[in-house]
Amino acid sequence: MEDVHLHKEFGGLAEAFYKKEFETILVVEKNNLTSVPSYIRVVELGISNSIFEDFKRLGVLRLTRIILRERPQIVIFRHPYYYSVLTILACRFLGLFSGRKTVFMYKMDSDGVIRLKGVFRRIRRLAWVAMSYVYDWLTIETSCGAKRVREIACIRGDRVVVVPNSYSSKTFGMLSYDEFPREPVIIVAARITRAKGLEYLMKAFSKVSAKHRDWSIRIAGGISDPRYYDYLKSLIGSMVLQSRMLFLGHLSPDDLAMEYSRASIFCLPSIRESFGIARVEAMACGLPVVTSDAGCGEDFAKMGCLVFPAGDVDLLASLLDELIANPDLRRVISRRQQQNLISWDAIAGKIYDLYLRSALGEA
Numbered sequence: 001m002e003d004v005h006l007h008k009e010f011g012g013l014a015e016a017f018y019k020k021e022f023e024t025i026l027v028v029e030k031n032n033l034t035s036v037p038s039y040i041r042v043v044e045l046g047i048s049n050s051i052f053e054d055f056k057r058l059g060v061l062r063l064t065r066i067i068l069r070e071r072p073q074i075v076i077f078r079h080p081y082y083y084s085v086l087t088i089l090a091c092r093f094l095g096l097f098s099g100r101k102t103v104f105m106y107k108m109d110s111d112g113v114i115r116l117k118g119v120f121r122r123i124r125r126l127a128w129v130a131m132s133y134v135y136d137w138l139t140i141e142t143s144c145g146a147k148r149v150r151e152i153a154c155i156r157g158d159r160v161v162v163v164p165n166s167y168s169s170k171t172f173g174m175l176s177y178d179e180f181p182r183e184p185v186i187i188v189a190a191r192i193t194r195a196k197g198l199e200y201l202m203k204a205f206s207k208v209s210a211k212h213r214d215w216s217i218r219i220a221g222g223i224s225d226p227r228y229y230d231y232l233k234s235l236i237g238s239m240v241l242q243s244r245m246l247f248l249g250h251l252s253p254d255d256l257a258m259e260y261s262r263a264s265i266f267c268l269p270s271i272r273e274s275f276g277i278a279r280v281e282a283m284a285c286g287l288p289v290v291t292s293d294a295g296c297g298e299d300f301a302k303m304g305c306l307v308f309p310a311g312d313v314d315l316l317a318s319l320l321d322e323l324i325a326n327p328d329l330r331r332v333i334s335r336r337q338q339q340n341l342i343s344w345d346a347i348a349g350k351i352y353d354l355y356l357r358s359a360l361g362e363a
Contacts, residue, residue: 008277009107009165010078014040016348025070027063064090067102074355076105077135085134103358105351106131107163108140109274111295112148125152132156136358139163139351141275142296163351164299165277166344167284171253172260174341177286177334180261184215186320187263187287189256189278190270192232192247193224197269197292197310199235204269204316206239212324215244220259222250260285264330265323270294271310279305283341288333290319304336 014024018039031044045062064087067075077084088104114124132138132155140146141164150157186205190196198219205217223229229247236245251259260266266282266289273295282289283303291300292310301307306323308315323330 008168011040012166012168012344013076013348013351016344017352019345020348020352022073025066025072027066063087064094067091068094072102073359074103074105074351076107076351078107078109085131088134101359103136103355104134105137105139105354106135108138108145108149110140110145110149111142111272111274112140112145128152129155132159135159137161137354139354141165142299144296144298145274161354163347164342165275165280166342166347167277167281168253169284169343172257172281172284174284174338175261175286176338177288177331179286182264183262184212184324185263186215186217186265186267187259187282188217188219188267188269189221189259189282190219190268191221191224192219192229194228195270195272196221197271197294198232200271200292200311200313200316201267201269202232202235202239202241202245203313204320205245206241207313207317208321208324209239209241209244211321215324217245218248218259218263219246220248220251220256256281257285260287263287264327265290265320267316267320268292269310269316280341283334283337286334286338288323288330289337290316290323292316303340304333306333 010024010026014026014037017024018037023039023041025041025043027043027045029045031042036042043066067087068091084106091102091104114121116124128138128149129152136159138149138160140149140160140162143162146160146162149155149160186201188196188198188201190198192198201217205215209215236242248259260282264287266279266287268276268279268289268291270276270292271294273292276291276295279289279291279300283305289300289305291297291305291307293307294310297307297309306319308319323333
């Protein structure tokens with residue numbers, strides 16, 4: 001992993017596996033953690049995606065040595081760097097003498113769409129095919145992503161499985177809609193980048209803003225694309241909505257949870273998304289979620305969210321208008337979503353079942 005956020009997937013999985021009496025070792029490029037639970041050990045290797053740098057640092061050998069020394073039951077790679085394949089092959093060969101099965105999984109942070117062009121597209125497709133034969137399992141976060149990956153020619157489709165994300169119960173504990181006083185606020189949690197489609201939300205809101213004059217939008221997220229940020233500021237100015245659209249910048253998990261608890265609606269208007277963990281965090285905090293279909297809208301529709309085609313400003317405006325005008329509907333959607341949330345405990349159970357299938361030779 002290149003970075004560590006314990007309120008997201010690996011912190012959630014570590015806590016869930018701890019309940020199953022597992023210890024978790026996080027092997028990272030750089031350790032940015034100031035506080036680590038007792039059931040997690042962090043090992044900093046300084047591995048990068050540069051072959052030449054890693055050979056100088058002996059990163060692959062160090063990672064292989066850690067796996068052989070610790071003899072873990074499950075190894076989950078967060079990124080498909082070249083060293084993961086070398087490590088797996090080395091561990092499989094040397095592990096023949098250990099008598100213990102280690103199951104290797106790759107967690108695909110992808111919607112299953114290869115957006116590269118030309119030769120790079122073919123290389124990425126070939127890499128995914130090769131990985132399906134090297135890893136025991138390729139886990140992907142949505143059913144749409146799994147379907148797309150399984151359709152790639154020659155890939156081991158039986159090794160592609162859906163393992164979704166969840167939310168940190170410590171930070172975003174399950175809250176009912178009425179547990180906190182709700183303000184007339186639409187909250188967005190997204191980096192300021194074109195993939196998040198924020199202009200579509202702004203344009204949709206401008207269509208209903210005169211009808212709902214006490215409502216505003218608050219956007220939580222760091223600026224990844226300064227030019228896009230300038231465009232959004234200009235767009236807001238042209239709509240004369242400067243006082244009703246506020247950029248909050250990057251927030252800590254606790255501050256974000258506080259924003260969720262005061263808002264009335266969550267919206268994610270992305271044009272590209274792998275999973276969008278902010279959606280399940282918002283659901284856990286009792287917010288009705290309006291989201292584009294990026295990152296498998298059908299999965300989120302089944303969870304009870306209101307879903308619109310990415311970029312459809314008119315439909316988004318209609319959904320916002322309906323939710324703003326109907327607090328009872330907001331409560332109904334909130335309850336329906338929370339009934340369909342999946343916990344990290346359940347996800348850890350699914351991963352452990354995959355381990356058993358491979359360890360027992362059933363996969």
